Amino acid sequence: xxxxxxxxxxxxxxxxxxxxxxxxxxxxxxxxxxxxxxxxxxxxxxxxxxxxxxxxxxxxxxxxxxxxxxxxxxxxxxxxxxxxxxxxxxxxxxxxxxxxxxxxxxxxxxxxxxxxxxxxxxxxxxxxxxxxxxxxxxxxxxxxxxxxxxxxxxxxxxxxxxxxxxxxxxxxxxxxxxxxxxxxxxxxxxxxxxxxxxxxxxxxxxxxxxxxxxxxxxxxxxxxxxxxxxxxxxxxxxxxxxxxxxxxxxxxxxxxxxxxxxxxxxxxxxxxxxxxxxxxxxxxxxxxxxxxxxxxxxxxxxxxxxxxxxxxxxxxxxxxxxxxxxxxxxxxxxxxxxxxxxxxxxxxxxxxxxxxxxxxxxxxxxxxxxxxxxxxxxxxxxxxxxxxxxxxxxxxxxxxxxxxxxxxxxxxxxxxxxxxxxxxxxxxxxxxxxxxxxxxxxxxxxxxxxxxxxxxxxxxxxxxxxxxxxxxxxxxxxxxxxxxxxxxxxxxxxxxxxxxxxxxxxxxxxxxxxxxxxxxxxxxxxxxxxxxxxxxxxxxxxxxxxxxxxxxxxxxxxxxxxxxxxxxxxxxxxxxxxxxxxxxxxxxxxxxxxxxxxxxxxxxxxxxxxxxxxxxxxxxxxxxxxxxxxxxxxxxxxxxxxxxxxxxxxxxxxxxxxxxxxxxxxxxxxxxxxxxxxxxxxxxxxxxxxxxxxxxxxxxxxxxxxxxxxxxxxxxxxxxxxxxxxxxxxxxxxxxxxxxxxxxxxxxxxxxxxxxxxxxxxxxxxxxxxxxxxxxxxxxxxxxxxxxx
Numbered sequence: 184x185x186x187x188x189x190x191x192x193x194x195x196x197x198x199x200x201x202x203x204x205x206x207x208x209x210x211x212x213x214x215x216x217x218x219x220x221x222x223x224x225x226x227x228x229x230x231x232x233x234x235x236x237x238x239x240x241x242x243x244x245x246x247x248x249x250x251x252x253x254x255x256x257x258x259x260x261x262x263x264x265x266x267x268x269x270x271x272x273x274x275x276x277x278x279x280x281x282x283x284x285x286x287x288x289x290x291x292x293x294x295x296x297x298x299x300x301x302x303x304x305x306x307x308x309x310x311x312x313x314x315x316x317x318x319x320x321x322x323x324x325x326x327x328x329x330x331x332x333x334x335x336x337x338x339x340x341x342x343x344x345x346x347x348x349x350x351x352x353x354x355x356x357x358x359x360x361x362x363x364x365x366x367x368x369x370x371x372x373x374x375x376x377x378x379x380x381x382x383x384x385x386x387x388x389x390x391x392x393x394x395x396x397x398x399x400x401x402x403x404x405x406x407x408x409x410x411x412x413x414x415x416x417x418x419x420x421x422x423x424x425x426x427x428x429x430x431x432x433x434x435x436x437x438x439x440x441x442x443x444x445x446x447x448x449x450x451x452x453x454x455x456x457x458x459x460x461x462x463x464x465x466x467x468x469x470x471x472x473x474x475x476x477x478x479x480x481x482x483x484x485x486x487x488x489x490x491x492x493x494x495x496x497x498x499x500x501x502x503x504x505x506x507x508x509x510x511x512x513x514x515x516x517x518x519x520x521x522x523x524x525x526x527x528x529x530x531x532x533x534x535x536x537x538x539x540x541x542x543x544x545x546x547x548x549x550x551x552x553x554x555x556x557x558x559x560x561x562x563x564x565x566x567x568x569x570x571x572x573x574x575x576x577x578x579x580x581x582x583x584x585x586x587x588x589x590x591x592x593x594x595x596x597x598x599x600x601x602x603x604x605x606x607x608x609x610x611x612x613x614x615x616x617x618x619x620x621x622x623x624x625x626x627x628x629x630x631x632x633x634x635x636x637x638x639x640x641x642x643x644x645x646x647x648x649x650x651x652x653x654x655x656x657x658x659x660x661x662x663x664x665x666x667x668x669x670x671x672x673x674x675x676x677x678x679x680x681x682x683x684x685x686x687x688x689x690x691x692x693x694x695x696x697x698x699x700x701x702x703x704x705x706x707x708x709x710x711x712x713x714x715x716x717x718x719x720x721x722x723x724x725x726x727x728x729x730x731x732x733x734x735x736x737x738x739x740x741x742x743x744x745x746x747x748x749x750x751x752x753x754x755x756x757x758x759x760x761x762x763x764x765x766x767x768x769x770x771x772x773x774x775x776x777x778x779x780x781x782x783x784x785x786x787x788x789x790x791x792x793x794x795x796x797x798x799x800x801x802x803x804x805x806x807x808x809x810x811x812x813x814x815x816x817x818x819x820x821x822x823x824x825x826x827x828x829x830x831x832x833x834x835x836x837x838x839x840x841x842x843x844x845x846x847x848x849x850x851x852x853x854x855x856x857x858x859x860x861x862x863x864x865x866x867x868x869x870x871x872x873x874x875x876x877x878x879x880x881x882x883x884x885x886x887x888x889x890x891x892x893x894x895x896x897x898x899x900x901x902x903x904x905x906x907x908x909x910x911x912x913x914x915x916x917x918x919x920x921x922x923x924x925x926x927x928x929x930x931x932x933x934x935x936x937x938x939x940x941x942x943x944x945x946x947x948x949x950x951x952x953x954x955x956x957x958x959x960x961x962x963x964x965x966x967x968x969x970x971x972x
Contacts, residue, residue, distance in 0.1 A: 363421015769846025
C-alpha cells in the first residue's frame with residue numbers, strides 16, 4: 184500500500200511541505216527537495232499554476248515556471264532560454280568530491296541536451312537518422328523478444344518486482360543494442376547510471392558525495408574504453424558507431440570531446456528515463472483499475488494509455504534553462520543569467536490546456552500534447568523508441584497477466600529535481616488464473632502498434648443512449664451515460680464531444696449543466712439530465728445539405744443502443760475574469776452558449792443571452808432558457824419580424840465585456856467585422872460548418888517548410904497536407920477534426936504567405952499571416968513557409 188504519511192526518501196532529511204506559517208504557498212522558500220514536491224510535483228505547484236505561474240525561489244536561486252504555455256514558450260526559444268545549465272550539478276560538489284573526479288580525468292562537456300545553437304542543431308541534424316520512425320520500426324521484434332523472455336521467467340511465480348524482473352534490464356539492453364554498445368557488465372552500468380543521475384539532479388549528502396564521485400569517475404573511464412573498442416570496428420552497427428563515423432567525417436561538427444561526453448550521457452538517457460516511466464506507468468494503471476481493465480479488454484487503447492501515463496506521471500519532471508538576455512515571461516521580468524526550473528510535471532496537469540488535468544483518463548484526446556518529452560529543438564530524440572518499449576511492456580503484461588494486482592508496499596523514490604520513478608513496483612497474481620494455462624496461443628497473439636504519437640481517431644469510450652427527446656423541428660436532444668455505469672469525465676462550459684457510429688463521427692457541444700454549474704433546476708430535480716458526471720446531454724440538428732452524419736443519427740439512434748464517444752474537449756473556453764458577458768447564439772449554436780450561461784449564473788457574473796432563429800418551432804431549449812435565465816434572455820424569431828441587430832448590440836456593449844458567439848458562418852463573419860476596433864480579446868466564437876477543406880491532388884502545389892524550432896526542412900507534396908508531412912517526419916502535433924474546424928492543429932508561421940482554408944481564424948488573424956491550420960491550409964503558389972516548430 185502507498186503510505187505517504189511517512190517520509191519515502193530512505194535515509195534523507197527533508198523539510199515539511201512547502202508552506203509558510205499561514206498555511207499558504209511560500210514562493211521565496213520553495214525547494215524542489217522538500218517533501219511535497221518530491222511526493223507529487225504537480226500538486227505541490229497547483230497554487231502556483233493558478234496564482235503565480237512564474238516566481239523566484241530565494242532558497243534555490245531559481246525561477247520556477249509551472250504553467251503549460253509558459254513552459255512551452257521557454258522550450259520554443261532555445262537561444263533566449265539556453266540549455267547550457269541542464270547538466271550542472273544542482274547540489275554543489277564538495278571540494279573532496281571534486282578532487283576525486285579530477286583523479287579520473289573527468290571532463291564532461293557539452294552533449295545534445297545542454298548545447299546552445301547553432302552548434303546544437305547542426306549536430307542534431309547529422310545524428311538524427313537512427314531516430315526517425317521508419318528506422319525504428321525494425322527494433323520492435325528485438326524489444327518483443329527481450330520482453331517475452333523476461334516475462335517467461337516470472338509468469339508462474341505469482342509475485343515479482345517489475346523493475347527488477349523486467350523494467351530495468353530490458354530498457355538497458357535495448358539502449359545498448361540501439362547504441363551498439365557491448366551488452367556486458369549490466370550491474371556495473373546500473374550503478375554508474377544511478378550515480379550520474381544523483382550527481383547531476385539529486386541531493387547527495389556530504390558523506391555520499393565521495394562514493395558517487397568514484398562511481399561517476401569510473402563511468403567516465405568506462406565510456407572512454409568503450410569508445411576505443413568501437414573505433415576499432417569502423418563498420419559497427421548502432422547510433423554510437425554512427426556518431427564515431429561522423430566524428431571522423433565531420434570533426435568540427437562532432438568533435439572528440441562530444442563523443443566521450445555523449446557516450447556517458449546517452450547510456451543513462453537512453454534507458455533510465457524509459458525504465459522510470461514504465462514503472463510509473465504500471466503503478467498508475469494498476470492504481471486506476473478501471474483503466475487497466477479497459478486496456479486488457481481492448482489493447483488498441485494502449486498507445487493513448489501510455490501517452491496519458493507520460494502526461495500524468497512521467498519520469499521527466501523538470502528541466503533547467505538560463506536566460507541569455509533580459510526578458511519577460513508571463514508578465515514577469517527576468518534578468519540576464521536567470522536560472523529557470525521549468526516543471527513539465529506541473530504543466531502537464533494545467534487545466535488551462537488539459538480538461539480535468541488532475542484526472543487520469545486514458546481516453547483523453549489531447550494527451551499527446553504533454554511536455555514530458557520536451558518541445559522544439561531539444562525535444563527528446565528517443566521519444567518514439569521509448570513509446571515503443573512502453574507499449575510492448577504494457578501489451579505483453581496486460582495480455583498474459585490481466586489479473587495482476589499491486590502488492591501492498593511503500594513506494595520509495597530517489598530524491599531528484601528532474602527525474603521521478605519508484606525504486607520497486609511489487610505486483611502479485613494467482614498463476615493458476617494465467618490465460619496461458621487454458622489457451623496456449625495467448626503468448627503468440629501479440630498486437631502491433633505504429634511508431635509515433637497515438638492517433639486520436641483510435642481512442643473512444645463506449646456510451647449508452649439513455650434518452651432521446653425532440654427539442655424542436657429537426658433537433659433531437661440525446662442523453663448519454665457510460666456503457667459500464669461509470670462516471671463520465673468532468674467538463675467545462677464550451678466543451679464538445681465527438682459521437683462515432685455507423686461510419687460517421689460528428690462533434691456536438693455539451694448542453695446540459697457543466698460539472699461546475701448548479702442552476703435552479705438542479706436543486707429541485709432528480710432527473711438524470713441534470714446529473715453532470717453520470718450523463719452527458721447534447722443536441723443534434725438534422726442538416727439537409729450535410730454529409731449524412733446528422734441524418735444517420737436522427738434515423739438510427741435509439742434508447743439503449745451503444746455508441747463510441749471521444750472527448751470531452753474544450754477549444755471554446757470561457758474567460759472567468761471579464762466584467763460582463765454578451766452571449767450570442769444563432770440556431771443550434773445555442774448549445775455551448777446555454778452551458779456558458781448556466782455557469783455564469785452559478786458564479787454570479789453579469790451576462791445576457793441573445794438567441795436568434797428562423798422560427799420558434801426550430802429553436803431548441805427556449806423553455807429552459809425562459810425558466811433558468813428569464814431576466815438575462817432575449818429571443819429573436821425571424822418569422823415574427825424579430826431580428827437581432829448585431830451592430831446595435833456591439834455599439835452598446837458594456838465596458839470590459841466579452842462576447843461569446845456560436846452560430847452560422849455569416850453571423851460570425853458579421854460579428855468579426857463589427858468588433859474589429861474592439862480590444863483583441865473581446866470576441867470569442869465557434870461554428871461547425873466551414874468551407875471545403877478536402878485535399879485535391881490535381882489542383883495542389885507542393886511546397887517546402889522550414890521548422891525553425893527543430894531545424895528540419897520538409898517538402899509537402901501535392902498529395903499530402905502539411906499535417907501529414909509533419910507526422911511522417913516524427914513531429915508530434917495535435918490534431919482532431921482534420922477539416923479546419925477545431926483549431927487543434929494550429930502552427931505558428933514565422934515567414935511566408937499562407938493560403939488559408941480553415942474556418943477558425945478571423946480575417947484579422949489571417950491578415951496577420953502568423954498562424955495556420957496544418958490539416959488544410961497551404962503555402963501560396965508553392966512558396967516556402969518557415970514554421971515555429
